[in-house]
Amino acid sequence: MDECQSANQYARELLAWYDKHHRPLPWRQNINIYHTWVCEVMSQQTTLAVVIPKFSEFVKQLPTVYDLATCDEDTLRQLWSGLGYYARARNLKKGAVFIVEHLKGRFPQSYNEWLKIPGCGLYTAAVIASICFHEKVACVDGNVTRVVSRLLALSKDVWSSSGQAVIRDFANSIISAERPGDFNQAMMELGATVCRKTKPLCLLCPLRSQCLAFEKNCTELCPPQKPRRDAVDVELFALIVWRKPTDTIALAERTKGFLANTVGFPLMSKLEVLEVKTALKSREQLQLVELPGAFTHNITHHRISGKALVVRVVEDSNNAAVEDFWQILGLPQPFYWIANQAIATKLSTSLDKKVVKLFHNTLSCYAQ
DNA sequence: CAACCGTGGCG
DNA sequence: TCGCCAAGGTT
Structure with a gap:
């Protein structure tokens, strides 16, 4: 029963600290399964400061799982704009559709059931199950990994799947049976505010007396740095197909590469731009202009230097020429014509916003 | 299992 | 300014 005693001590100290010091996050006001699900998916691989306003707007516009399941894609994109990893938003909606269509709108009630929901992995299922259903299952995120690796003075291999299993097993061995949801949130909160990656505030830590890394004075080595890919430089071109007479622009559902879906x-790449130029030689009604200026944009480990090309459609009567051109080049289908004035409200990704800014800057130059 | 994917903020 | 990073999941 030694193990039980010490486990209780971890949880007891941690929860006492949490009760006193946790931050008032909007989704903690009162427990709501839908809110918990949305905020956890939103929070994946991002920072809470960014998530908080986005979360509020999201649940204001889409207050229930029914609203999410039936919302249009454009609304979803706008609500997710600025959060990145757009597959998360698509999966969230997929999950809502699944819950509405196959579960009669009743949320899954357990860890194992939540694991079946798109975009819901070990972490998210554990958080939801513990907070909403008091299931005794520990979540493991970057914070928990850091806290546990220090408690146990683990200075290597905590990020691999086997290492994560070690972290998870330990967290499960000390999780509070009475308050599993608060325990999980407390571990993350501790990692975020006290047991920080750099300059941890060990003197404020409720688990200090049980922390091997503190005892050995090796918190800087625990956990080891996450392995990262080397940065890669990429040159990218954005195509702005512009029907000048009607002042409309073509947007497409990108199907591959960066920002797929x-x-x-x-x-497109420089090579593909050459194909565009070749294709345009025989089409006088389409004029190609490279916009002055450039933009930079990072996507994971890619350092993108971008330029924008305008394909100007001179005569509006010639819609067929564009269709033809689009198909020959294998540009992403389907594509839509959007009024230039409304274009900013239709774009969701940061990269596209940089592109359109370049375009509008140029237009205003010519107007003067 | 390693690689992949977006973004805004911060030191 | 710029590299690093943050409440992961999917392939």
């Missing part, structure tokens, strides 16, 4: 300007 999002709507915006077709993106």
Whole structure:
């Protein structure tokens, strides 16, 4: 029963600290399964400061799982704009549709059931199950990994799947049976505010007396740095197909490469730009202009230097020429004509917003 | 299992 | 300014 005693001590100290010091996050006001699900998916791989306003707007516009399941894609994109990893938003909606269509709108009630929901992995299922259903299952995120690796003075291999299993097993061995949800949130809160990656505030830590890394004075080595890919430079071109007479612009659902499955300007390599130029030689009604200026944009480990090309459709009567051109180049389908004035409200990704800014800057230059 | 994917904020 | 990073999941 030694193990039980010490486990209780971890949880007891941690929860006492949490009760006193936790931050008042909007989704903690009162427990709501839908809110918990949305905020946890939103919070994946991002920072809470960014999530908080986005979360509030999201649940204001889509207050229930029914609203999410039936919302249009454009609304979803706008609500997710700025959060990145758009597959999370698509999966969230997929999950809502699944819950409405196959579960009669009744949320899954357990860890194992939540694991079946799209975009819901070990972490998210554990958080939801513990907070909403008091299931005794520990979540493991970057914070929990850091806290546990220090408690146990683990200075290597905590990020691999086997290492994560070790972290998870330990967290499960000390989780509070009475308040599993608060325990999980407390571990993350401790990692975020006290047991920080750099300059941890050990003197304020409720688990200090049980922390091996503190005892050995090796918190800087625990956990080891996450392995990262080397940065890669990429040159990218965005295609702005512009029907000048009607002042409309083509946006497409990109199907591959960067920002796949999002709507915006077709993106291409320098090589593909050459194909565009060749295709345009025999089409006098389409004029190609490279916009002055450039933009930079990072996507994971890619350092993108981008330029924008305008394909100007001179005569509006010639819609067929564009269709033809689009198909020959294998540009992403389907594509839509959007009024130039409304274009900013239709774009969701940060990269597309940079592109359109370049375009509008140029237009205003010519107007003067 | 390693690689992949977006973004805004911060030191 | 710029590299690093943050409440992961999918393939």
